[in-house]
Amino acid sequence: MLACRREPVPYTPVWFMRQAGRSLPEYRRVREGIPMLESCTRPELITEITLQPLRRYDVDAAILFSDIVVPLRAVGIDVDIKAGIGPVVQTPVRTPADLGRLRALDPDDVPYVTEAVRALVAELGERPLIGFAGGPFTLASYLVEGGPSKNHDKTKALMYGNQELWHALLGRLADITISFLQIQVAAGASAIQLFDSWVGAVGPGDYQQAILPHTRRIFAELGSAGVPRIHFGVGTGELLGLMGEAGADVVGVDWRIPLDEAVRRVDPGKALQGNLDPAVLLAPWEVIEERARDVLIRGRTAEGHVFNLGHGVLPETDPGVLARLTDLVHAESARTPA
Amino acid sequence: MLACRREPVPYTPVWFMRQAGRSLPEYRRVREGIPMLESCTRPELITEITLQPLRRYDVDAAILFSDIVVPLRAVGIDVDIKAGIGPVVQTPVRTPADLGRLRALDPDDVPYVTEAVRALVAELGERPLIGFAGGPFTLASYLVEGGPSKNHDKTKALMYGNQELWHALLGRLADITISFLQIQVAAGASAIQLFDSWVGAVGPGDYQQAILPHTRRIFAELGSAGVPRIHFGVGTGELLGLMGEAGADVVGVDWRIPLDEAVRRVDPGKALQGNLDPAVLLAPWEVIEERARDVLIRGRTAEGHVFNLGHGVLPETDPGVLARLTDLVHAESARTPA
Numbered sequence: 235m236l237a238c239r240r241e242p243v244p245y246t247p248v249w250f251m252r253q254a255g256r257s258l259p260e261y262r263r264v265r266e267g268i269p270m271l272e273s274c275t276r277p278e279l280i281t282e283i284t285l286q287p288l289r290r291y292d293v294d295a296a297i298l299f300s301d302i303v304v305p306l307r308a309v310g311i312d313v314d315i316k317a318g319i320g321p322v323v324q325t326p327v328r329t330p331a332d333l334g335r336l337r338a339l340d341p342d343d344v345p346y347v348t349e350a351v352r353a354l355v356a357e358l359g360e361r362p363l364i365g366f367a368g369g370p371f372t373l374a375s376y377l378v379e380g381g382p383s384k385n386h387d388k389t390k391a392l393m394y395g396n397q398e399l400w401h402a403l404l405g406r407l408a409d410i411t412i413s414f415l416q417i418q419v420a421a422g423a424s425a426i427q428l429f430d431s432w433v434g435a436v437g438p439g440d441y442q443q444a445i446l447p448h449t450r451r452i453f454a455e456l457g458s459a460g461v462p463r464i465h466f467g468v469g470t471g472e473l474l475g476l477m478g479e480a481g482a483d484v485v486g487v488d489w490r491i492p493l494d495e496a497v498r499r500v501d502p503g504k505a506l507q508g509n510l511d512p513a514v515l516l517a518p519w520e521v522i523e524e525r526a527r528d529v530l531i532r533g534r535t536a537e538g539h540v541f542n543l544g545h546g547v548l549p550e551t552d553p554g555v556l557a558r559l560t561d562l563v564h565a566e567s568a569r570t571p572a
Numbered sequence: 573m574l575a576c577r578r579e580p581v582p583y584t585p586v587w588f589m590r591q592a593g594r595s596l597p598e599y600r601r602v603r604e605g606i607p608m609l610e611s612c613t614r615p616e617l618i619t620e621i622t623l624q625p626l627r628r629y630d631v632d633a634a635i636l637f638s639d640i641v642v643p644l645r646a647v648g649i650d651v652d653i654k655a656g657i658g659p660v661v662q663t664p665v666r667t668p669a670d671l672g673r674l675r676a677l678d679p680d681d682v683p684y685v686t687e688a689v690r691a692l693v694a695e696l697g698e699r700p701l702i703g704f705a706g707g708p709f710t711l712a713s714y715l716v717e718g719g720p721s722k723n724h725d726k727t728k729a730l731m732y733g734n735q736e737l738w739h740a741l742l743g744r745l746a747d748i749t750i751s752f753l754q755i756q757v758a759a760g761a762s763a764i765q766l767f768d769s770w771v772g773a774v775g776p777g778d779y780q781q782a783i784l785p786h787t788r789r790i791f792a793e794l795g796s797a798g799v800p801r802i803h804f805g806v807g808t809g810e811l812l813g814l815m816g817e818a819g820a821d822v823v824g825v826d827w828r829i830p831l832d833e834a835v836r837r838v839d840p841g842k843a844l845q846g847n848l849d850p851a852v853l854l855a856p857w858e859v860i861e862e863r864a865r866d867v868l869i870r871g872r873t874a875e876g877h878v879f880n881l882g883h884g885v886l887p888e889t890d891p892g893v894l895a896r897l898t899d900l901v902h903a904e905s906a907r908t909p910a
Contacts, residue, residue: 387851387886394863395855434807437828437849469772471809472829490775491810511775513725517733525732548725 235362238425238462238484240505240538246530246567247294248560249364251466252546253287254299258553260286270315274304280350285357290553291560295362295425298351298418302368302429303376305414308343311335311377319382326380328392330399336406339413341420348421355422362425365418367411369430369467370404370448377403386435393436393444404448412455419459426456427464428482431545434469441473446480453481464507468545474499489514489544493532505538510559512543515551519558526559530566541567573700576763576800576822578843578876584868584905585632586898587702589804590884591625592637596891598624608653612642618688623695628891629898633700633763636689636756640706640767641714643752646681649673649715657720664718666730668737674744677751679758686759693760700763703756705749707768707805708742708786715741724773731774731782742786750793757797764794765802766820769883772807779811784818791819802845806883812837827852827882831870843876850881853889857896864897868904879905 236243255261264282265273273279283299303313303321312324327335341348354363371389376382378389393400415426433445453463465477466486478485478500485504487496489511496506514525526541533539541563547556574581593599602620603611611617621637641651641659650662665673679686692701709727714720716727731738753764771783791801803815804824816823816838823842825834827849834844852863864879871877879901885894 385851385883385886387854387888390849390851391854394849394852394859434828437830439830469807469828472833490772490807492775492777495810511728511732513723513728514732516725516729521732545723548723550725 235424235462237538237540238464238505240503243538244568245564246533246539246541248541248563249293249295249297250287250291250543250547250556251297253291253293253297253556254283255547256549257547257551257556258286258290270301270317271304271307271313274300275346277346277349277353280346281353281357284350284354284363287556288358288361291557292564293560295364296354296358297364297427298347298354298366298423300347300366302373302431304347305339305344305367305410306336306373306377309335309337309339309410313376321376322381323377324380326388327377327403328388330402333399333402333406336403336410339410339417341413341417344414344417347414347417351418351421351423363423364464365415365423365426365461367414367426367428369428369433369465370407370411370452371433371436371445372429372431373407373411374403375432386432390436393440397444400444401447404445408448408452411452415452415456416459419456419461423461425462425464427466427486428452430465430467433467434471434473434488436473438472438476441476446476449477449480457481464540466507471499475501478504484538484540486542487544493529493539494535497535502537505540506533506536507540507542509542509544512545512548512551515543515548515555515559519555522555522559523562526562527566530563573762573800575876575878576802576843578841581876582906583902584871584877584879586879586901587631587633587635588625588629588881588885588894589635591629591631591635591894592621593885594887595885595889595894596624596628608639608655609642609645612638613684615684615687615691618684619691619695622688622692622701625894626696626699629895630902631898633702634692634696635702635765636685636692636704636761638685638704640711640769642685643677643682643705643748644674644711644715647673647675647677647748651714659714660719661715662718664726665715665741666726668740671737671740671744674741674748677748677755679751679755682752682755685752685755689756689759689761701761702802703753703761703764703799705752705764705766707766707771707803708745708749708790709771709774709783710767710769711745711749712741713770724770728774731778735782738782739785742783746786746790749790753790753794754797757794757799761799763800763802765804765824766790768803768805771805772809772811772826774811776810776814779814784814787815787818795819802878804845809837813839816842822876822878824880825882831867831877832873835873840875843878844871844874845878845880847880847882850883850886850889853881853886853893853897857893860893860897861900864900865904868901
């Protein structure tokens with residue numbers, strides 16, 4: 235929390251996107267036979283899965299176990315997560331009439347989230363819980379394509395070709411996202427991260443015109459809550475400055491751009507989060523150590539730095555390596571404070 | 573060719589990556605019942621498919637119809653292209669022993685390429701034929717993963733974790749690529765493009781250390797041929813400067829980065845190619861027109877500009893739109909020369 239607010243820290247804080255998930259055998263065990271979206275709607279499972287990585291790693295935050303389509307399903311969108319594929323939307327959202335299906339999200343739509351966050355906050359004590367939501371472009375992509383997509387063709391065709399419908403769609407998605415995050419903060423989450431994972435598919439001009447206004451509204455509405463807001467996407471080298479302008483306190487950076495270069499692209503007044511390539515964790519420890527040190531050194535040029543990977547933990551990652559990496563980040567950064 | 577050499581042109585030249593392919597009904601017709609890799613080994617089909625777009629569009633170049641795995645299959649790698657999936661390698665290349673399967677490529681391994689290029693050059697007259705090959709990272713990714721991959725995890729694990737094997741692998745791939753391109757140039761191709769499509773998955777430090785030396789050798793070996801060399805990858809905003817240093821005459825740019833910003837990242841002495849988002853072509857004509865003009869205006873800041881999309885033509889693209897776009901680029905750029 236201190237690093238997010240760009241205040242002095244005794245050591246660089248660290249957590250990992252997807253620290254809860256398929257890389258953990260205990261996760262695979264509790265998920266056995268339970269479909270993904272069901273596991274995101276059972277409070278005791280959300281709580282258990284969110285806590286699992288904290289029993290293994292000395293990470294500085296928990297992140298709510300959820301999925302970006304949870305609030306969409308909660309308002310009645312016929313979306314499911316198919317194993318090995320990802321989110322699949324039976325009836326894609328492509329016309330003005332389809333917008334009617336994206337009604338406002340109410341706390342009563344996601345009681346399991348409120349319950350899980352409350353239980354987690356009680357359990358976690360001082361350790362912060364980061365709330366979780368998908369960003370507008372990424373949500374729109376799943377809705378418009380009807381599933382995962384390599385190039386987001388239909389989504390971009392809509393974005394380029396029908397601005398009115400596009401902004402109406404992103405407006406509704408922003409409304410749902412604001413509610414989803416407010417519900418988490420009201421239940422006790424002490425930070426939030428907006429995952430606009432695929433927004434890097436768009437150039438800066440389009441980001442500014444077609445996406446930024448909606449993201450800005452999300453962060454503005456969350457501002458009064460007083461919790462640090464983190465903004466993350468993959469392949470966003472050209473967008474980092476604009477993503478900072480969207481109003482987050484922390485800008486997430488993937489591994490394609492060195493952190494010190496990212497610092498130059500983001501206006502002052504922001505902390506950065508990142509950015510070790512998740513695939514580095516598949517290499518021998520000496521390589522991981524060297525790369526992690528490099529990230530820490532470059533991260534010192536930022537006003538605040540939260541150590542993380544540049545994207546989610548890969549399923550084939552050895553949990554022992556993540557434990558060792560967490561300790562390395564703490565020890566190294568405590569030795570040579572920023 | 574003039575634009576590639578940064579000489580004055582009467583209008584901005586234009587061609588489209590994947591101008592030959594699934595967007596054309598006549599392509600789907602001739603391919604009916606013929607597997608992809610077979611169609612790349614039959615000279616009369618290569619010739620016919622390469623010429624198809626030139627009957628519809630007034631583009632300034634043809635590009636040899638082929639696939640990046642053609643030379644790998646020609647040296648005996650058990651690779652096939654599965655419809656709806658992509659290249660699948662039965663026995664992935666992951667150990668020093670596997671390298672033995674990547675023997676040198678000889679002109680006799682690809683007689684169909686020589687024959688097709690000769691026929692095409694005779695047919696095309698003044699219009700240039702661009703030769704075609706895959707780049708080292710992208711080829712390595714298919715070989716190591718055994719197929720298409722979202723994150724190139726195994727490939728990067730090798731790149732990060734076993735430098736000796738990695739460089740040995742890329743060295744062999746560079747050898748094969750050099751031969752494959754030399755064969756095309758010897759048969760009459762008047763330019764070449766190296767498609768390192770997925771190299772944008774790697775950060776600049778790794779590109780420089782793990783990939784650049786091999787790409788540089790490919791372009792250097794082709795240098796004596798005196799034909800313009802084009803270098804293309806997707807999501808390469810952070811790599812453009814290094815890709816220029818690799819020795820190409822023309823650096824391809826995807827739509828994520830405005831061309832005038834790309835100009836700033838590439839050292840002087842290079843032309844640029846790009847960079848309209850292929851998804852723009854799915855929008856109404858007025859949008860396409862506006863976006864194409866914007867690309868042309870930004871392209872004027874480059875020492876030479878070849879108009880293209882930022883990646884391949886999408887299969888659902890209307891060929892009529894590509895014809896109209898080609899004419900627009902010519903007319904607009906002739907009216908307001910750079």
